[in-house]
Amino acid sequence: MDDRIKAGINWFEKKDWRPFPFQIETWENFLAGHSGLLNAPTGSGKTYALWIAYLISKINKRPEKGLKFLWVLPLRALSKDIQSAMEEATIDFGFDWEIEIRTGDTSTKDRQRQKKTPPDCLITTPESLHLLLSQKKADQYFKNLEAIVVDEWHELLGSKRGIQVELAISSFKEISKQKLKIWGISATIGNLAEAQRVLLGSNEKEGKFIRAQLDKEIKIESILPDEVEKYPWAGHLGIKLIDKVLPIIKANNTTLVFTNTRSQTEIWYQQLLNKDPDLAGAIAMHHGSLNNQIRTWVEEALHSGQIKVVVCTSSLDLGVDFRPVDTIIQVGGPKGVARFAQRAGRSGHRPGQTSKIYFLPTHSLELIEGAALRTAIKEKDFEARIPIQMALDVLLQFIVTLAVGDGFEPDQLYQQIKNTHCYHKITKKEWTWLLTFLKTGGESLSAYDEYHKTITEDNKIKVINKRIAMRHRLSIGTIVGDQVLNVKYVKGGHLGTIEEYFISKLKPGDTFWFSGKALDYVRLKDMTVQVKRSKKKTGQIPQWMGGRMPLSSQLSFHIRKKLEKLRTKELDEIELTKIQPLIDRQMQLSTVPKTDELLIESTISKEGFHIFIFPFEGRFIHEVLAGLIAYRISVSQPITFSIAMNDYGFELLTDEVFDLEEMLSFDLFSLNNVKEDILLGINETEMAKRKFRDIASISGLIFRGFPGKNIKERHIQASSSILFDVFSEYEPENLLLKQAHREVIQQQLEEERLYKSLKKISSQKIIYNKTNKFSPFAFPIMVDRLREKFSTESIEERVAKMQLQLENI
């Protein structure tokens, strides 16, 4: 055995810890000069696997000066843990290297020092990495780079942040004198092989794939209502089962309660405390709109055992990496298998231990999801993270990043990005368009100086204008946030952020609950909501207009399978036995479709004629299908519909009854002309406009303002909207405009999945039932529509806002 491997093993054994086989495998491959991907769960010592690989490769070699090793993370909060783990091993191996962190939190002083004398190893984020690339002499800085590790690669892959990593790596390959070792660390996802290819790029010969065979058992237990007949058919809070949650909390030292939304977190926190006042001081909450200091405090208090329970959203999905907990409770359907498994993995954190997760259904039908999750996890049916292709906004940003540094040679850079996964299909024509766009602003914007960004000097493309360079550095990154309002006490003290939409519903003196406290709304001043502690016991809970997650296709597949079992009374799981009375009612009123059947129900009520269609494909797909079917019906009959949907199906409601059977004979689900019909059936332009707002920001068409002095959201929306209209009218070939439309088709309409679903549906046998009452499947969709009705006010508000925008232009 190689002495260096022995040294690694010795190190572990001194810690009374044997290395796992995957770690030794990693060392062997690293020493042999390979790149690759490591598939390992948290808590398996994955950091040590790769860092020690590097350390032992340096035994008896005098390391060169300068930056040699990069560790890239998606979350800056994790950097300190990684740093201390690395430092521990470094000292033990007798190296006196500096391991430093470079993120937005790094002080100006430290930055300058790091710039002058780079550390041996740098822990950083994709954004900070690009900031470093935008410095003068960046190639000097990175020229001795030997290895780069991208941690939590599954979190970055599939997002524009992932593309930033791809692009940075493509540069490092060019800059570094020696062959660069590139390693990714990823949790289990459905497309690990692809994840590896994307990370390494196409000019890397085949990488090594290492899987930590540390399969841990995940035990899933559903929290069951006593009588399913009395449990709501629809809903999302799950508070009715709170009495069953308290004993679980009591029986464990530490519990994480995951909810799907921020307001749900606030509600559950408050309700748990109400039910059991003894929890005071032992319970906390954690979500993305809370003040960062509070969140950090919660993470540390959880770590030290100071608190027992944290109610949270996915903001805690990553952050508790090094902080073991006993038990997890998931409130409401997690919508995806991978997400559920990851949350479960937060408990029984050590290899070999069993993870325990409780699933709390928030309405009766969700019981089926509990059973479906169990099977999906057993069969390792995890979702894939689809890498984004040809995101030209990110590429434009990257080109300018290099141009504000030392500049670049266009032909060389073209070859370089051709080797990335994201841009391997880019054509010379598109490349030339991008360069021209940066030089002249393109056809539409050539009259404006601020869009003349680059010049050519000594065969290199550069940005020499200081103002453009500064503004660019301020705008690096791909996360485009929404405008939020700060919540502060009148006397100072920051609590977190809420949205204007919520506060516009309140008047001064009103009470709302936020961050677990009752607050009186005092006034709105300079984008800050000023509040005072309230003595009132009740108040509204804020809502945030966050993203909506559709049911993944993996999970819908397994739900259909469970429905099949319910239909045939093969009740081998407790969830299925429990839900049976409701299924009986569904069967009695209508039916439960077989997997090769499409169920359609119609009901006449005083509201009108309701058509319910149940493809079980997730709400995004249903939204598009609803638009498509409504359009196709309206072609032959002048009918308008109101549309509602959930993850199981959708509803078309109209005020006049018509012969649906006849309509169905026209093959409403046909694949012929489907693309055209979809575009006619939905408001694609509006969707593209919304996508374009982010694209305009990322590509640098719109400046989002100086730190602390953000340009008003309205202004950004208005300017991106103007640009969108101008391009649409005068420059339809604009590649950014085209990208906006492409993003709608691929991401919003989930193109690939949509065609698969349509194909499936068009081969399914239609079962059409007229019901005199709403079936258990149909009812929850109705509820969704009722809720939409309440939001008509906000539509008026939106119209008013749009008018305001026009006046401001």
Next chain:
DNA sequence: GACCTGCTGCGGTATG
């Protein structure tokens, strides 16, 4: 009769 939601992530100047 049943309900009343919608995740996460990062980054930063010049001037007074």
